[in-house]
Amino acid sequence: MVGSVVFRSSGQNLTLPGTVIEMASRLGEPVLLGLAALAVRSRVKR
Template sequence: MPPGGGRITVELAKKDPHHPTGNRCTGERFEKSLDVTLNSVVFRSVGQDLTTVGTSIEMTSRILEPALLALTVLAVRGRVKR
């Protein structure tokens, strides 16, 4: 607040939003939405810009790591049981 009271006026130099025209359902938009959904719900993104191959490798490793860890635990358990 300004000293002694008064009003503050804020003006935004932003255009009014408009609805996009044309085809909204494209493969590029679907891929982006899938990537955002998977990174926010299933996977934790590393915060780096990766190529498509790098992103695929990261997602695959995040799926396989718990499975390989579980198999390792079962193998050790089987050895210790004997």
């Protein structure tokens, strides 16, 4: 999400593949963060 905000200007139009990649990254980032949090949590519980 930070990368999307930092590297993309508001007036920039993306191609179709670029739009798909951006949407996938926006959906995937919270999932990866959640998995990382679960991994850390299980590591700490041991």
